[in-house]
Amino acid sequence: MDSLINDSRPPVFCPGCTHERVVHGLDKAFALLGLPANRIALVSDIGCSGLFDTFFNTHAMHGLHGRALTYATGLKMARPELTVVVTMGDGGLGIGGAHLLAACRRNLDLTLLVLNNFNFGMTGGQCSVTTPPEAQAGSSFLNRLEKPMDLCRLVEAAGAPYAARCSGLSKGLAENIRAAIAFEGFSVLDIWGICPGRYTRKNRLTPKMIDENLADMPGGQGVIAENRRPEYGRSYARQQAELPPTKPPLEVPPEFTPLAGKRQELVILGSAGQRIITAGEIVGLAAMTAGLQVTQKNEYNITVLRGPSISEVIVSDEAIGYTGIETPDVVLALAQEGVDRRRAAFAHFGENTLVLAAADVTLPESPARVHTIDFKALGVRPPDRALAAVAAVAARERIISPPMLDRALEYRFAGKVLESARATVKKGLEEGRKDAKP
């Protein structure tokens, strides 16, 4: 197999830099694997290791500081047939820490080669996440205050199924790289090396010292048995193949005559758990069965199981402009939290505004016509209040009619839920008809 080294772009590293050895080790590993150039994508990070893609005749993608694993993930998911190798320094490791941890957990078939030379070579030898505290680095005393990170132990804890360490100056480098690439899943190779331009100008580090340090460290032997599991891309494809086709969006054809053409506004003031948003949606669907246009704006707290829940529905026979509501036609006041959230709005209600209020809610002063509903006496539980109240509106032939409401229930529910919704609606209709009668 021919070399994939790009003859027109020879490596430009400082004399004695381990990076150059890794360039040739990687080239040899590609040859050992027998990979064709156009089936390899080299994704390089930043700094001196970020130059790697230019030295090879392969596909190449070079991006921003610490983000190489993010591009590699998109590439590999889109083209699983590619062998994707990421080169990164100990600098990229630190800045892209979140991506490293996620890649370990994900186990997509990527190979991460970390060219670890214990400092930021390109920017002046500042400390990185692997700089020993006793080193003289370009960040004054700062590295003395922090503990260096052991990459192999870190990625093992994060779930990587393959983590190995080696010296970039060792004879076995190409074989170490080959084994990491050949592994199916996320593999990490921590390659220790010498930065003559920065690090070893002030710190003594020889190939022998690297070998001795590596020999003293636990782990980093390659496959991590307890983390072995199916590769992410293959698992994704398997899960995907089992998904049923997505249903197209529900379409509601017009079949009823609208009650009133002009803009009608409904505000439902309730609390979490009262299915306020669903009730608003039902009103919308019901109006759509008459070919009307609808908007629905909702408000609820981030804590979805507590606090106010509000839905504002506008129904009209023409395009709806402004989606806010100041003088609603109908207000359903179903819980104190919702009423309190919109307390200030009550003064602006008109004399024609109809407020249907739960008996246990205290309302602020307002010119609106208020009708009280004792939901308890009706046998309507709090989660069904909103739907029952909507039925009480329909009974009055306001905004929607009972047949429209029933058709909306059919669109939205099925089976036992539909039966139960119809039972609730029946109670609301009866209550509403009592009041609607003169």
Next chain:
Amino acid sequence: MTASFMEGNEAIAHGAMAAGCRFFAGYPITPATTIFQSMLTLLPPAGGICLQGEDEIASIGFCLGASMAGLKAMTATSGPGISLYSEQISFAIGSEIPIVIVDVQRLGPSTGSATRGADGDIQFLRWGNSGGLPVIALAPVNPADCFVLTMAAFNLAETYRCPVFIASNKEIGMTRESVDLRSLPQPEIVERRGFAGPPPYRPFAVADGRDVPDFLPIGADILVRQTSSTHGPDGYITTDAVQIAAAQQRLDRKLRSAVDTFTYWEFYGPPDADTLVITYGVSARAARSAVDAARAAGTTASLLVLKTLWPVPEALIREKAAGAGRIVVVEMNLGQYVREIRRVLGNQHIDFIGQMDGRLIHPETIEEVICHG
């Protein structure tokens, strides 16, 4: 009308599917989350890929990788996430990677209010990248626009190999509305122009008379180079000032010179009204109500709704404003796009209505300015 009842965010997802989107990655954030949820429902069963990144930077990074592999890609977020996207947006601009980016704006600054609307990112979308080169941004008014403009956004991203923003707003994204998707005019779907010439392939070389390089995906038989570094036509780092200047000017020119071909807008009212209201996004809905109310009260005004915000459609703005004695600019911030209107219509009288309190601008606020200055 046979209609579906969906929020703007869902309509964006359907528009993306109709445009041929094959890859989505996002990170949950209110009020954009339902785009991710919708894509997760729609895309994998259709054979596409939908991922949840470990953060926003990863999500857009996945998309850039997938786009370079040849897939149409989209991501979606809100203010805090668009801030994190910044470095990757710069990459997409400078390295000509097609991507659609949805910003469902919420009230800022910073984490601000997750469930309150705003149009506070409009200048950020334009300038929130290093280098300051142009981008495309489209602004929907309602779910119907969300569907159609998302399709247009994909077409533009493919045509010009650039990031295209959808500048939505919580008040559009999370407001449900009846919409008949089938009745909407769908643009013809555009694919990025592939390299068809004999090797060598030079990834950033442009053919004569063109400003956009031909595309080959990473993984093609012919080798492809992509880099975020300042590069020459061959995709290698360059320090040649002549090459650099030519590339930068091309990136600037390729969008600015073409904006007239993708200027989306609506005009409402008589062409000769003395007052012209200019707005975009959800405020267009209140502005239309205000123009109607003003007419009922005896004052005639017209309304220009801009749906292409960046590059600024200067020719359209000048044409529509030509006969107007007064311009009223309305937006849900304290004065962002009005800067552009003032720049373009420097000699005309321009009034401004801005509001940034989490509430929609009320039609009466606009009507008051139309009728009484």
